[in-house]
Amino acid sequence: MKKNILLLGGFGFIGSNLIEALLNSDLYNIIVFEFKGVTSKFSDRVSVFYGDFNNEEDLAELFENYKIDIVVHLVSTTVPATSNDNIEYDINSNLIGTIRLLNIMVQHNVLKIVFLSSGGTIYGEISEPKVSEEHPTHPISSHGIVKLSIEKYLYLYHKLHNLDYLILRVSNPYGPYHSSDKQGVINVFIRKILRNEKIVVWGDGSIVRDFIYVKDLANIISRFLELNLYSQIINVGSGKGYSINQILEYIVELAPDAVIEYKPSRIYDIQKIILDTKKLCSLDNFKFTDLKEGINMTYQWCKANQG
Secondary structure, eight states: OOEEEEEETTTSHHHHHHHHHHHHHTOEEEEEEEOTTOOOTTGGGSEEEEOOTTOHHHHHHHHHHSOOSEEEEOOOSOOHHHHTTOHHHHIIIIIIHHHHHHHHHHHTTOOEEEEEEETTTSSOSOOSSSBOTTSOOOOSSHHHHHHHHHHHHHHHHHHHHOOEEEEEEEOEEESTTOOOSSSOHHHHHHHHHHTTOOEEEESSSOOEEEEEEHHHHHHHHHHHHHHTOOSEEEEESOSOEEEHHHHHHHHHHHOTTOOEEEEOOOTTOOSBOOBOOHHHHHHSOOOOOOHHHHHHHHHHHHHHHOO
8 A cells, every 4th residue: 555755845856856766666645745836747646735834824734635654854945055144044944844844743643754954064074084973963054053953853753752753964966857056066067067157166176075866865765765764864975075176077078168267165165074874885785876977967967958
């Protein structure tokens, strides 16, 4: 018997790829909660409820209309680059919104949630070559602080209400269905090239990050759902580090005419973070797309779908 799974923000970047993975598994009836006006090629293959994540009445109506078994929380109204500009908005729209969600879930006896946290901003500055789930957390952006706060409240609701949670600290996903111009350097760089726009790099390009092809991420989430894996925090990334300059080298091979401009670094940009993925890899034999291959596939997808 299929389970009813709710994807909050399901027509976004990660959500769209997750829908593809879940449709392939044929184990779920998929319900998507999205803001009004957001459309998708998947609209006719899933149930769609339009509303405002920060409107309690919309959330209550959603849970009254559908018998939901599992919630996947993909909604975030900020990115690290903007979260410090309006901290109150970040707290109200993300943290308070999630507490409201959890209360409604408890009221309707929906006690399973997967939350996509941030493997890039949760930890803050680090000194180790790789950062494990046990590393101290000292975020330097409101985005990271709010993500961490949500993690703590999930643990609290587990203690108070037996809520089963799975927290995934995701690195930097890239690939198909990405549309943001504020976050996701690989996709942002590629789209700028296709628009004949200049690529802007903050700093000298030596910043190192862990990147994961979004379809690999979607397959991992789908597999964890099958395993019924809860009450855990798991780093989800490739476990490999690449500098922005290395990313640019791969992209320039595909677009030799790219124009690149370097600007002063920003205070909230952590210099280096690579996730320790031992825990992730111990849970299943996951396959990871090679970064150069993934960038090429992303470039071809963006080229075919630009505009």
